[in-house]
Amino acid sequence: MQGLLTGKVVVVTGAAGGIGSEVVRRCAEEGAAVLAVDRDAGGLDRVLAGLPAGSRVRPFAVDIAAPDAMAAAFGSARDAFGGVDVFHANAAVQVMGGLADTTAADWDRMYEVNQRAVAAGIREVVPHLRERGGGTILVTASLLALTGDADLPMYGATKGALRALCRSVAAAYGRDNIRCNTICPGDVDTPMVREFFDYQPDPDQARADVERKYPLGRLASPRDVAEVAVFLASDRASYLSGIDVVVDGGLLARIY
Numbered sequence: 001m002q003g004l005l006t007g008k009v010v011v012v013t014g015a016a017g018g019i020g021s022e023v024v025r026r027c028a029e030e031g032a033a034v035l036a037v038d039r040d041a042g043g044l045d046r047v048l049a050g051l052p053a054g055s056r057v058r059p060f061a062v063d064i065a066a067p068d069a070m071a072a073a074f075g076s077a078r079d080a081f082g083g084v085d086v087f088h089a090n091a092a093v094q095v096m097g098g099l100a101d102t103t104a105a106d107w108d109r110m111y112e113v114n115q116r117a118v119a120a121g122i123r124e125v126v127p128h129l130r131e132r133g134g135g136t137i138l139v140t141a142s143l144l145a146l147t148g149d150a151d152l153p154m155y156g157a158t159k160g161a162l163r164a165l166c167r168s169v170a171a172a173y174g175r176d177n178i179r180c181n182t183i184c185p186g187d188v189d190t191p192m193v194r195e196f197f198d199y200q201p202d203p204d205q206a207r208a209d210v211e212r213k214y215p216l217g218r219l220a221s222p223r224d225v226a227e228v229a230v231f232l233a234s235d236r237a238s239y240l241s242g243i244d245v246v247v248d249g250g251l252l253a254r255i256y
Helices: 018-029 041-049 069-081 104-131 153-176 191-199 203-213 222-233
Strands: 009-013 033-038 057-061 086-089 135-140 178-185 244-247
Touching: 009 018, 009 069, 009 104, 018 033, 018 041, 018 086, 018 222, 033 041, 033 069, 041 057, 057 069, 069 104, 086 104, 086 222, 104 135, 104 153, 104 178, 135 153, 135 222, 153 178, 178 222, 191 203, 222 244
Parallel strands: 009 033, 009 086, 033 057, 086 135, 135 178, 178 244
Antiparallel strands: none
16 A cells, blocks of 8 residues: 555654654655755664664755755755655754844854854755656744744744745745644654653642643643655645644643
8 A cells, every 4th residue: 555655755843853853754654765964973863773674765864054965965865766845944953042142153153053043954955846846845934933932032033044045945946845833833742742741840740830831731742743744745734834733732722
């Protein structure tokens, strides 16, 4: 039986992390060939070791903020699998601290990974997608692209910029049959979110307080987000472009 992504080639950045590793797994399960990109070579090895036998996944260890990193990644995907159909720009870095505590170095690192590298990746992938007659660009933004957090102002700012970038890309390349959408997760049970809880005076209480705010009563799992990514990458989402898909367990639906 064919999967939702059978015949497609997917490139995923941040592939060794919580969301990225699950996106790699779900894309492979749905029949895609996947290039898993991350600067953590050991983490990529662990992701690949946990995949079902027969999965068509190759690792590509690189810092996506480095010059020509994404050009090399897409070239590797074409050499290995024949082309690129889907690019999921998922990698990100997060630095905790209020605005007054955020240094220029903090800002520069978040900017270069969360914004500049994403834009560079999109620029590099467009010719590959055109070669295939179109394709899909997914960008992991954040609920903080739509709301605010006193402890993560610069992270939220970088994610908010991705929403604007997404719309520009969707408008620019729609006639090439290239779609672009963002995924905006709320709190996802990943090492990055656990780092946020550890930053609080009482991590366990902080987690319990956050979980209570969600109408569904829990944090998202990486798989919850990966299922949305698979749908948006598939032909079932062929008329969705330039939008934000919020994955927040109903959090924005409540007033208090």
